[in-house]
Amino acid sequence: MNERARGLTPAAAERLLVDPGPYLSCDDCFEQVDARVEALLSGASEPLTPEFRGHLVGCAACLDEAWSLAELAAQDAGVDRASVRARFEQALEPDRRPLA
Amino acid sequence: MDEVEPVAIVNRSPVVAQMPPPPVDDWVSRLRDDVHRHEATRELHQLMLRAARHQIARMPEGRDLGWARREEIVHAAADEATSSVLSRLGRFEGRSRFTTWAYKFAILQTAVEVRRSAWRQRETDLEALGEPVSDATGPEAYAESSDLTRAMREAIDHALTDHQRHVAIALLVEGVPIDVLAERLGSTRNSLYKTLHDARVRLRDDLTTRGYLGFATSEEAVS
Numbered sequence: 001m002n003e004r005a006r007g008l009t010p011a012a013a014e015r016l017l018v019d020p021g022p023y024l025s026c027d028d029c030f031e032q033v034d035a036r037v038e039a040l041l042s043g044a045s046e047p048l049t050p051e052f053r054g055h056l057v058g059c060a061a062c063l064d065e066a067w068s069l070a071e072l073a074a075q076d077a078g079v080d081r082a083s084v085r086a087r088f089e090q091a092l093e094p095d096r097r098p099l100a
Numbered sequence: 101m102d103e104v105e106p107v108a109i110v111n112r113s114p115v116v117a118q119m120p121p122p123p124v125d126d127w128v129s130r131l132r133d134d135v136h137r138h139e140a141t142r143e144l145h146q147l148m149l150r151a152a153r154h155q156i157a158r159m160p161e162g163r164d165l166g167w168a169r170r171e172e173i174v175h176a177a178a179d180e181a182t183s184s185v186l187s188r189l190g191r192f193e194g195r196s197r198f199t200t201w202a203y204k205f206a207i208l209q210t211a212v213e214v215r216r217s218a219w220r221q222r223e224t225d226l227e228a229l230g231e232p233v234s235d236a237t238g239p240e241a242y243a244e245s246s247d248l249t250r251a252m253r254e255a256i257d258h259a260l261t262d263h264q265r266h267v268a269i270a271l272l273v274e275g276v277p278i279d280v281l282a283e284r285l286g287s288t289r290n291s292l293y294k295t296l297h298d299a300r301v302r303l304r305d306d307l308t309t310r311g312y313l314g315f316a317t318s319e320e321a322v323s
Contacts, residue, residue: 059293
């Protein structure tokens with residue numbers, strides 16, 4: 001049996017079908033991530049641009065690193081971890097769910 | 101020839117000593133200041149250690165590496181991140197706190213090394229990942245197949261290039277981390293993500309055309 005076919009579960013199909021939105025490179029994501037994360041923590045109404053949000057939903061590595069940065073920055077800003085997670089998930093919605 | 105009076109050479113120490121030190125949170129000034137640079141660099145390194153430890157602690161892949169290897173990664177990442185920050189001080193534009201800006205370098209260094217270390221012992225036949233997937237047989241394949249999944253297999257085989265199929269299957273089906281795949285293919289994270297982005301656009305367009313999706317990528321609508 002083809003190993004790739006075995007792995008093409010509905011979950012994998014969902015990951016393949018993520019709407020990537022406008023293209024943003026990993027390098028550009030890295031350049032922006034600190035400012036975006038702080039906008040998120042400050043409660044800005046639109047903290048993530050469509051390009052940035054699309055990249056996070058489409059790139060598991062960048063999402064993990066952005067999430068980690070948000071946790072660290074939140075500690076410095078006195079924001080609790082649960083709030084960070086809630087704000088992050090809200091910012092990634094409504095049009096997409098994160099990969100990780 | 102008259103001797104030149106060394107007017108350009110000024111003993112700066114008394115002047116510097118009279119100047120107030122930069123504020124503690126003025127990282128850029130302190131890291132550039134002759135007097136405060138050493139202490140500020142030491143503090144920056146501590147900051148990078150904190151970020152590296154935070155990152156490795158939240159990665160499931162790091163748990164099997166063992167304490168010694170994790171410590172090795174943390175310190176190497178902190179060293180590398182400190183150098184990265186110091187060499188990019190001129191690019192810090194104040195769009196975030198300095199600490200938030202600096203953390204990201206340690207997080208990146210740590211995350212990449214943990215992913216690579218965790219996958220170093222894993223055998224993955226990356227060459228085979230470009231094979232077609234729609235001719236699969238066997239109960240597991242059929243049991244998991246919805247109409248959409250079957251259509252996906254066809255789209256993967258017919259709408260993607262060999263390279264796009266290879267990258268998409270490795271990253272999203274086999275779960276190979278993007279840094280690991282980039283290292284093994286001699287590529288970059290940027291390049292692989294662009295390939296994945298294009299593959300997703302093609303898949304969505306193909307499935308939309310065939311009536312399996314209500315809409316294609318939002319790229320055109322936004323840009």
